[in-house]
Amino acid sequence: MLELHQVRKIYPGPSGPVTALADFSLHVAAGEMVAVRGPSGAGKSTLLLLAGGLLSPDTGRVIVDGRDLFQLSAEARADFRAENIGFVFQQFHLLPYLNVRDNVLAANLVRPVGNAQDRADELLSIFGLSNRARHVPAALSTGERQRTALARALLHRPRLLLADEPTGNLDDENGKTVLDFLADHARQGGTVLLATHDARVAEVAQRTVSLPTTRIDAAQLSKMGGS
Amino acid sequence: MTIGRLILHEIAYRKLNFAMSVFTVTIAIACLVAFVAILSRHDRRTEEIIAAKEAQTRAAMKALEDDYRKITLQLGFNLHILPKGLDLASWHADEDVAVFMPEEYADRLAKSGVATINHVLPILRERVTWEEKGRPILVKGTRGELAIFKRQEKKPLRDAVPPGTVVVGHELHRSLGIARGDKIALTLSRRVREGEAEIIRKLPTAYLTVHKLQAATGVREEDIALWINLGEAQKILQRPGQISEILALECNCEADRLARIHSEISSILPDTQIIELGPQAQARAEARNRAAREARQAIKREEEHRQELKDQTEELAAVLVPVVFLGCLLGMGLLAFQNVRERASEIGIFRALGMRNRPIMAIFVGKAVLTGLLGALLGYVVGTITGVILSEAGFAISSLFDPEMLLLVLVGTLLLSVLASWFPAREAVRQDPATVLWEN
Known part of the structure; x- marks a missing residue:
């Protein structure tokens, strides 16, 4: 379902370029739930953005469901993302002026489907947000915001779900609910790629991928034969 | 959820930004409409004055004619x-x-x-x-x-x-x-x-x-x-x-x-x-022609005076209105840019959800259009009332509604809004979603 081939991503930094991912390859099968672990700055978020086609790699290929994302036009990539990929961000990125229910339904603004209202209510119920449906994000706890972001990502049952620390802000009970749901999503054929520090995730994920503990500077990269 | 509803929610959330944008448009449109109202009042007043002068002249001519008739009566037939x-x-x-x-x-x-x-x-x-x-x-x-x-x-x-x-x-x-x-x-x-x-x-x-x-x-x-x-x-x-x-x-x-x-x-x-009978006829013709000439000159003098006043107002308007409009355009543009900056992460979310460029632009341009139309309506009302007050004319309800002017203002403001928001909106869709999501 998701293939990353020799993907490299370098960011400019104040003391020279910093490599977030160096010739990284990964294959995640459909229905698989993979956890990506590593310390802060190891490139977990970069990996998710690359996998979602929001960030283009300097070299290498990102293939989702057989489609090389960066061979597609920007508009085609956006359509592909709307149809196949769900994102959950570490900072939630909820729309501050919409209530919980409308935030979940925001995905429907991009790709409208007929049963979106029912699906939204179902997700709110699963994540224990039904009684908070009319509240705006500012009135929610951190955990509630995280669950709202997750519900939004799942509205269209994406084939690939990319989640950045989905349980990082949740208590044990809520964290378990979310992880169970993600596992269930994978069991139903969805592919889940999680970036996490949470040890509990490893118990649920079928596989865990660890990223290097330190970033590589330009000189090290040169020794590796990179540009 | 629709884009229109999204815009309304956002407006309700960022009231100050919206109020300032509407205020900017209101001021610009009010200035324009007030000037037009003053000029229009001026024209109407000129017509009234000229009509009064003409009536006065006609009365004077009639009196002169009557006087002359009496004189002629004494002079006899000619x-x-x-x-x-x-x-x-x-x-x-x-x-x-x-x-x-x-x-x-x-x-x-x-x-x-x-x-x-x-x-x-x-x-x-x-x-x-x-x-x-x-x-x-x-x-x-x-x-x-x-x-x-x-x-x-x-x-x-x-x-x-x-x-x-x-x-x-x-x-x-x-x-x-x-x-x-x-x-x-x-x-x-x-x-x-x-x-x-x-x-x-x-x-x-x-x-x-x-x-x-x-x-x-x-x-x-x-x-x-x-x-x-x-x-x-x-x-x-x-x-x-x-x-x-x-x-x-x-x-x-x-x-x-x-x-x-x-x-x-x-x-x-x-x-x-x-x-x-030459002298009588000549005197009659000359008297009447002189009176008519003087009447025409009096009306012409008044028209010239009124035209001079109008020219002065138009000169002022020719300078002030474009300045106000440019200010309005700049103000709206800056506020739109500020809005884009404030909503960077929102744009990133929309990108992540798979939104294309066009609907993202529509969110920003749509808000600007709504701002412009509301500002235009308010500006029209404020400008008309100001114009009526400044032109020291009697307040007339009918003068508050000039469909042609209203249409012109609405269409003009619509174009202005689109123009002012187009570049900020284009800037919004050009933003790198990864960067904005990361930074916010």
């Missing part, structure tokens, strides 16, 4: 239409001339609707001797002025004399002690040349009642005249169906006056000739 065979040298020498024309000429002239003259008065005039008093007099028979076809009837310069009565000239009633209501015997005689000899022929006596005594005019023609009914005069003077002249008052023709009169009357009455 046109004599005479039989063609009449020797004008003898006529000017005030000699007796027995050349007449049919009374029907006067009727024909009146019925023709002649345009170049007024006050058609047929007269039978003859110099005779009043035997009872032994006095040379002028007998003038008249039936009063004839109504000209299709022309409004004017107050006559000379009234008809009722049958059986006589109007006595000043010198005659003064010197002979004639009073109004007196019954007088009127036996007239005229000198007639028969071969080499000149004989005096007496005419049948008529008995008439003095109807009116004329005031002194200083004009011999008037002061020694007896005015009697035309039919009776024809009978007494034994000139049945005949008149000696038609008196008239010429119309006010500015250029080539006499030629036009001649031309018209000759075509109606070919067997006549016309004498114009």
